[in-house]
Amino acid sequence: MTEAAPPATSGPRRGRRLTGAQRRQQLLDLALELFAEHGFDGTTVRDIATAAKVTDGLIYRYFESKEALLAEVVGQARERIQLVRAVNLDQPVEHIMRDLLTAFAQGVRDNLTLVELLRLEFRRPAAARPLANLHEEVLVTLAGLFDSLIERGAIAPHDTACAARLVAALAYGFAAIHRNLDDDQWAVALEQFCPFCVGVILYGTASGDASACPIAAPQT
Amino acid sequence: MTEAAPPATSGPRRGRRLTGAQRRQQLLDLALELFAEHGFDGTTVRDIATAAKVTDGLIYRYFESKEALLAEVVGQARERIQLVRAVNLDQPVEHIMRDLLTAFAQGVRDNLTLVELLRLEFRRPAAARPLANLHEEVLVTLAGLFDSLIERGAIAPHDTACAARLVAALAYGFAAIHRNLDDDQWAVALEQFCPFCVGVILYGTASGDASACPIAAPQT
Amino acid sequence: MTEAAPPATSGPRRGRRLTGAQRRQQLLDLALELFAEHGFDGTTVRDIATAAKVTDGLIYRYFESKEALLAEVVGQARERIQLVRAVNLDQPVEHIMRDLLTAFAQGVRDNLTLVELLRLEFRRPAAARPLANLHEEVLVTLAGLFDSLIERGAIAPHDTACAARLVAALAYGFAAIHRNLDDDQWAVALEQFCPFCVGVILYGTASGDASACPIAAPQT
Amino acid sequence: MTEAAPPATSGPRRGRRLTGAQRRQQLLDLALELFAEHGFDGTTVRDIATAAKVTDGLIYRYFESKEALLAEVVGQARERIQLVRAVNLDQPVEHIMRDLLTAFAQGVRDNLTLVELLRLEFRRPAAARPLANLHEEVLVTLAGLFDSLIERGAIAPHDTACAARLVAALAYGFAAIHRNLDDDQWAVALEQFCPFCVGVILYGTASGDASACPIAAPQT
DNA sequence: TATGAATGAGACTTCATTCAT
DNA sequence: CATGAATGAAGTCTCATTCAT
Numbered sequence: 001m002t003e004a005a006p007p008a009t010s011g012p013r014r015g016r017r018l019t020g021a022q023r024r025q026q027l028l029d030l031a032l033e034l035f036a037e038h039g040f041d042g043t044t045v046r047d048i049a050t051a052a053k054v055t056d057g058l059i060y061r062y063f064e065s066k067e068a069l070l071a072e073v074v075g076q077a078r079e080r081i082q083l084v085r086a087v088n089l090d091q092p093v094e095h096i097m098r099d100l101l102t103a104f105a106q107g108v109r110d111n112l113t114l115v116e117l118l119r120l121e122f123r124r125p126a127a128a129r130p131l132a133n134l135h136e137e138v139l140v141t142l143a144g145l146f147d148s149l150i151e152r153g154a155i156a157p158h159d160t161a162c163a164a165r166l167v168a169a170l171a172y173g174f175a176a177i178h179r180n181l182d183d184d185q186w187a188v189a190l191e192q193f194c195p196f197c198v199g200v201i202l203y204g205t206a207s208g209d210a211s212a213c214p215i216a217a218p219q220t
Numbered sequence: 221m222t223e224a225a226p227p228a229t230s231g232p233r234r235g236r237r238l239t240g241a242q243r244r245q246q247l248l249d250l251a252l253e254l255f256a257e258h259g260f261d262g263t264t265v266r267d268i269a270t271a272a273k274v275t276d277g278l279i280y281r282y283f284e285s286k287e288a289l290l291a292e293v294v295g296q297a298r299e300r301i302q303l304v305r306a307v308n309l310d311q312p313v314e315h316i317m318r319d320l321l322t323a324f325a326q327g328v329r330d331n332l333t334l335v336e337l338l339r340l341e342f343r344r345p346a347a348a349r350p351l352a353n354l355h356e357e358v359l360v361t362l363a364g365l366f367d368s369l370i371e372r373g374a375i376a377p378h379d380t381a382c383a384a385r386l387v388a389a390l391a392y393g394f395a396a397i398h399r400n401l402d403d404d405q406w407a408v409a410l411e412q413f414c415p416f417c418v419g420v421i422l423y424g425t426a427s428g429d430a431s432a433c434p435i436a437a438p439q440t
Numbered sequence: 441m442t443e444a445a446p447p448a449t450s451g452p453r454r455g456r457r458l459t460g461a462q463r464r465q466q467l468l469d470l471a472l473e474l475f476a477e478h479g480f481d482g483t484t485v486r487d488i489a490t491a492a493k494v495t496d497g498l499i500y501r502y503f504e505s506k507e508a509l510l511a512e513v514v515g516q517a518r519e520r521i522q523l524v525r526a527v528n529l530d531q532p533v534e535h536i537m538r539d540l541l542t543a544f545a546q547g548v549r550d551n552l553t554l555v556e557l558l559r560l561e562f563r564r565p566a567a568a569r570p571l572a573n574l575h576e577e578v579l580v581t582l583a584g585l586f587d588s589l590i591e592r593g594a595i596a597p598h599d600t601a602c603a604a605r606l607v608a609a610l611a612y613g614f615a616a617i618h619r620n621l622d623d624d625q626w627a628v629a630l631e632q633f634c635p636f637c638v639g640v641i642l643y644g645t646a647s648g649d650a651s652a653c654p655i656a657a658p659q660t
Numbered sequence: 661m662t663e664a665a666p667p668a669t670s671g672p673r674r675g676r677r678l679t680g681a682q683r684r685q686q687l688l689d690l691a692l693e694l695f696a697e698h699g700f701d702g703t704t705v706r707d708i709a710t711a712a713k714v715t716d717g718l719i720y721r722y723f724e725s726k727e728a729l730l731a732e733v734v735g736q737a738r739e740r741i742q743l744v745r746a747v748n749l750d751q752p753v754e755h756i757m758r759d760l761l762t763a764f765a766q767g768v769r770d771n772l773t774l775v776e777l778l779r780l781e782f783r784r785p786a787a788a789r790p791l792a793n794l795h796e797e798v799l800v801t802l803a804g805l806f807d808s809l810i811e812r813g814a815i816a817p818h819d820t821a822c823a824a825r826l827v828a829a830l831a832y833g834f835a836a837i838h839r840n841l842d843d844d845q846w847a848v849a850l851e852q853f854c855p856f857c858v859g860v861i862l863y864g865t866a867s868g869d870a871s872a873c874p875i876a877a878p879q880t
Numbered sequence: 881t882a883t884g885a886a887t888g889a890g891a892c893t894t895c896a897t898t899c900a901t
Numbered sequence: 902c903a904t905g906a907a908t909g910a911a912g913t914c915t916c917a918t919t920c921a922t
Contacts, residue, residue, distance in 0.1 A: 017900065017906070038343075041261030045892060055908055060893065120340065135397070155425045162416045163425070166390070169397055173389025176396075177355070196382045204424035205375045205383070240881080265917060275883050277919080286917065460902080481701030485896060495904050497898080506896065560780065563698075575837070595865045602856045603865070606830070609837055613829025616836075617795070636822045644864035645815045645823070677885070677921065704912060715887055720914060 024062045026052055032073045036113035039120050040070055071126035077114040078130040083107040083171075084141045093154040097198045100145065101171065105190055108175035115175070139164045155202070170197060244282050246272055252293045256333035259340050260290055291346040297334040298350040303327040303391075304361045313374040317418045320365065321391065325410055328395035335395070359384045375422070390417060464502050466492055472513045476553035479560050480510055511566040517554040518570040523547040523611075524581045533594040537638045540585065541611065545630055548615040555615070579604045595642070610637060684722045686712055692733045696773035699780050700730055731786035737774040738790040743767040743831075744801045753814040757858040760805065761831065765850055768835035775835070799824045815862070830857060 018026065030051045034043040045066055049056040063069040085103045087096055108115055118134070121127040142164035149155045178189050238246065250271045254263040265286055269276040283289040305323045307316055328335055338354070341347040362384035369375045398409050458466065470491045474483040485506055489496040503509040525543045527536055548555055558574070561567040582604035589595045618629050678686065690711045694703040705726055709716040723729040745763045747756055768775055778794070781787040802824035809815045838849050 020906075023906075039259060039261060039340075041259060044890085046890095054906095056892085057894075057909075058907060061906075066892070158419075158425060159416060162413060163420070165394070165397060165413065166417055166420065169393025170386065170389050171393070172396060173391070173393030174385070176392060177385060177389055192379075193382060193385065196379060197386055199378075200383070200386065200421055200424070202424045204420070204422045205378060238881090243881085264915080276917085277884065278882055280918065281881075458902090463902085479699065479701060481699060484894080496896085497905065498903060500897065501902075560699075598859075598865060599852075599856060602853060603860070605834070605837060605853065606857055606860065609830050609833025610826070611833070612836060613831070613833030614825070616832060617825060617829055632819075633822060633825065636819060637826055639818075640823070640826065640864070641860055642864045644860070644862045645818060680885075683885075705914080706912080714885095716913080717888075717915075718886060721885075726913065 020062070023052070023054075023058075027059060027062060027069070028073055028076060031069055032077065032113055032117060035070065035073060036117040036120065040066075040124065067126060070121070070124065074117065074121075074127045074130050077111075077117065078134060081107075081111045081114050081134065083111070083134070083138050084145075087145065089148060089152070093149065094198055094202060096149065096154070097202060098194055101167065101194045101197055102190060104167070104171040105174055105194065108171055109186060109190075112175070112179065116179070135168075138168055142167055166201075240282075243272075243274075243278075247274075247279060247282060247289070248293055248296055251289055252297065252333055252337060255290065255293060256337040256340065260286075260344065287346060290341070290344065294337065294341075294347045294350050297331075297337065298354060301327075301331045301334050301354065303331070303354070303358050304365075307365065309368060309372070313369065314418055314422060316369065316374070317422060318414055321387065321414045321417055322410060324387070324391040325394055325414065328391055329406060329410075332395070332399065336399075355388075358388055362387055386421075460502075463492075463494075463498075467494075467499060467502055467509070468513055468516060471509055472517065472553055472557060475510065475513060475561070476557040480506075480564065507566060510561070510564070514557070514561075514567045514570050517551075517557065518574060521547075521551045521554050521574065523551070523574070523578050524585075527585065529588060529592070533589065534638055534642060536589065536594070537642060538634055541607065541634045541637055542630060544607070544611040545614055545634065548611055549626060549630075552615070552619065556619075575608075578608055582607055606641075680722070683712070683714075683718075687719060687722060687729070688733055688736060691729055692737065692773055692777060695730065695733060696777040696780065700726075700784065727786060730781070730784065734777070734781075734787045734790050737771075737777065738794060741767075741771045741774050741794065743771070743794070743798050744805075747805065749808060749812070753809065754858055754862060756809065756814070757862060758854055761827065761854045761857055762850060764827070764831040765834055765854065768831055769846060769850075772835070772839065776839070795828075798828055802827055826861075 027048060031043075031048050034047055034051065037043075038047075045059055046056045048069075049059055059066075059069070063072065083104060084100075085107065087099050087103065089096060091099075118127055118131040122131045139161070143160045146155070146158075146160035146163050150157050150160070174193060178186060181189060247268060251263075251268050254267055254271065257263075258267075265279055266276045268289075269279055279286075279289070283292065303324055304320075305327065307319050307323065309316060311319075338347055338351045342351050359381070363380045366375070366378075366380035366383050370377050370380070394413060398406060401409060467488060471483075471488050474487055474491065477483075478487075485499055486496045488509075489499055499506075499509070503512065523544060524540075525547065527539050527543065529536060531539075558567055558571045562571045579601070583600045586595070586598075586600035586603050590597050590600070614633060618626060621629060687708060691703075691708050694707055694711065697703075698707075705719055706716045708729075709719055719726075719729070723732065743764060744760075745767065747759050747763065749756060751759075778787055778791040782791045799821070803820045806815070806818075806820035806823050810817050810820070834853060838846060841849060
């Protein structure tokens with residue numbers, strides 16, 4: 001990092017005068033961005049300060065240490081993030097599944113910096129627990145969803161914990177594989193991939209039944 | 221890392237006298253291990269030297285710089301790794317799929333340090349290209365496999381590129397989710413998860429057809 | 441010192457509203473305390489401000505700099521301190537000596553923070569001169585006292601400058617040696633030590649004459 | 661501190677190439693000097709490094725931290741220092757006392773940097789214990805000496821613990837009072853002061869008996 | 881081939897001090 | 902009178918890298 005700073009256009013002498021809360025949040029946001037982009041070790045306190053147009057010392061008025069800053073970033077991330085959203089269950093199972101997968105993948109995408117941060121720093125104590133919690137929560141939510149669907153007779157009974165893992169793996173993996181796409185490419189990939197997955201998940205690939213899937217016809 | 225090195229107590233004299241090639245490889249192996257464990261930034265040259273029972277200066281007789289060392293590590297990794305292995309196509313499709321998935325997931329697992337390294341440092345130039353190549357290769361191989369299966373009539377025709385992505389996402393995601401398991405736990409998870417996935421992928425979850433899957437009956 | 445200040449939780453609003461003079465004196469007193477306890481370098485401006493329940497910036501409305509604050513602290517100390525007090529000369533010489541020693545030692549004790557401060561910072565310009573002055577004054581006063589005693593025939597003639605140094609050395613040394621005692625222990629030590637010293641100083645230890653000393657009989 | 665460094669006469673490019681042990685000891689010696697002169701807080705790691713004509717980073721090859729360096733300095737000091745030396749007891753008591761006092765004061769003087777260091781930093785854990793130990797040892801040794809003298813009938817029986825404290829206070833105080841004298845002035849002061857003290861201690865000041873003291877005649 | 885002393889740049893962190901409010 | 906956001910210099914410490922031996 002640390003690309004030569006622009007020669008300070010001597011305009012409003014620096015990003016001065018914010019209230020404590022504002023500055024604090026600004027630093028947290030920038031830190032999240034940078035940590036996710038370059039990793040914790042790859043980001044210097046000065047990088048964050050520079051991004052906020054502020055001197056490095058100031059950071060320590062708000063956070064005890066760089067490590068503490070990370071902890072707060074992760075903590076906030078954890079509160080803010082919600083990967084699996086409520087899905088309207090009163091619709092055909094195909095739509096349910098498609099909505100679920102799309103929303104999940106989109107959730108990962110929308111919180112990509114958070115997810116990347118957690119993924120990169122998962123071994124650091126500050127990040128390990130929140131990550132584990134988040135993960136657990138996702139699996140439980142998904143399993144609950146499948147239980148509901150089975151109860152309603154929408155899908156055949158099966159090991160819902162396993163299914164939750166399958167869907168989570170799919171969504172994580174998909175987001176990971178496509179992390180470098182820009183927003184437009186991503187949207188296209190998502191619209192193609194999710195229905196395809198729904199088709200497979202619901203009707204399998206063995207027979208031609210997948211063609212029975214009403215939401216898509218992903219033939220080559 | 222790096223707990224204050226006592227000033228060289230000239231103990232059982234350092235692990236001297238290896239041939240150049242041996243030493244070189246030893247350093248590459250240790251570097252891989254450490255980079256994957258602590259990240260590039262989190263590993264000091266001294267950490268590697270210490271692990272090799274050698275002084276830090278020596279590293280520079282074998283590698284131009286730490287960055288160059290990483291490049292070689294990644295390069296070697298790329299050569300060594302093979303995530304998708306040949307699968308015997310002359311067996312029921314269920315077994316093919318199960319073997320495929322199992323071998324893939326196991327391949328990720330077996331090369332976990334490599335994969336972790338690539339995953340952690342994927343943004344560093346030294347790692348970015350090899351990772352992209354590896355990824356591409358995996359997708360192509362998988363797609364080719366599915367083409368063969370369709371040709372043989374083993375599965376219904378579909379977007380094999382998409383399917384390749386699905387399987388890759390599944391395998392990556394699964395390995396990611398379970399990266400903390402020890403070998404035994406992993407084996408159990410694998411044996412449970414792969415057949416389940418095969419059932420879903422081949423027969424779907426909509427009807428009870430999955431029970432037709434001969435390799436497993438993962439009912440709750 | 442200085443345990444990470446939480447970013448101003450606007451608690452029971454800081455100890456505001458003192459007149460200028462009051463605040464000034466409060467800061468001087470607290471600075472004395474802290475400088476003596478932790479040394480000049482070991483005390484931060486914020487430590488002082490915090491002790492006064494005031495923000496650090498305020499200090500600079502009253503003092504030009506930290507160094508200037510020290511100078512004033514030392515100056516005031518110098519004015520306030522009086523190590524050797526007037527002693528009633530119309531009593532037996534033993535009582536005179538005992539009173540003298542006791543008062544001196546107690547003077548050091550009572551002004552321990554001042555003395556410690558001077559002792560710790562004696563090399564700093566702000567403290568060097570006052571300390572030298574104080575020292576000189578003490579020696580002169582003591583020597584004068586001995587001159588009086590000799591004049592009165594209370595003690596035999598001798599080098600009173602030397603004697604002054606002896607008594608000063610004794611008192612300083614005693615206070616130094618016992619600086620860690622609490623008030624009770626100190627009182628006991630003082631009551632034991634001073635008469636003993638008086639006995640020695642007046643009658644020596646060579647013969648048994650010390651037992652002639654009427655104020656104490658410090659036999660083992 | 662930190663006076664502008666002389667522009668590096670580009671001679672022997674820097675104080676390079678010493679063996680580990682040599683450099684280590686050099687750093688310890690310089691640190692002792694500087695800590696005693698400016699205090700721990702008043703001495704920067706760079707000051708020490710500069711004094712050794714070395715860069716600051718090097719210090720950390722030999723010591724874990726500045727604090728650890730202090731601890732070793734103090735530890736070594738403690739081993740090296742011996743304030744009270746053996747005194748030849750087969751001579752007149754006046755000579756014994758004079759030798760004792762002179763040697764003690766000289767001991768303090770010779771180890772002034774050590775003593776100053778301990779005195780300045782006595783509150784720091786690294787220095788507190790050694791100082792207390794040293795102090796205790798001195799008092800015990802002195803008391804033992806007086807016991808011997810009493811046994812031999814050289815002086816009258818008295819509280820030897822108290823006497824030890826008296827002598828220690830005298831010697832410390834004397835050295836403290838005269839710490840600013842140069843070596844010549846010091847020698848003069850010592851030769852005047854010690855015999856005087858011996859006279860007082862042995863024969864008192866009450867009568868003219870002090871004049872009986874054969875080793876000095878300190879009249880004004 | 882290998883050591884390990886040494887450097888120098890830069891990291892994190894602290895703190896005296898300034899100044900808008 | 903008082904706050905507290907902000908600076909900038911300096912301090913402790915780390916680490917990739919060089920080089921005499």
